[in-house]
Amino acid sequence: MRSKTRCRVEHVFAWMVQWSGKSVRCIGLARSEVRIGFMNLVYNMRRFCAIRRVAAS
Numbered sequence: 001m002r003s004k005t006r007c008r009v010e011h012v013f014a015w016m017v018q019w020s021g022k023s024v025r026c027i028g029l030a031r032s033e034v035r036i037g038f039m040n041l042v043y044n045m046r047r048f049c050a051i052r053r054v055a056a057s
Contacts, residue, residue: 015043 016039024032 012043 019042020039024035026032026035
């Protein structure tokens, strides 16, 4: 159970690092939080589309 959770979480962070790099380059904590939030939103939308595509097949 622990391994399954760790795999899911690490996959998300690996995608974020690959997509945007290891650091968030913006001024201020609020902008950083928004940027990370948008990265999470994009990941979730892409994941949702992939799951729907598999379910439709």
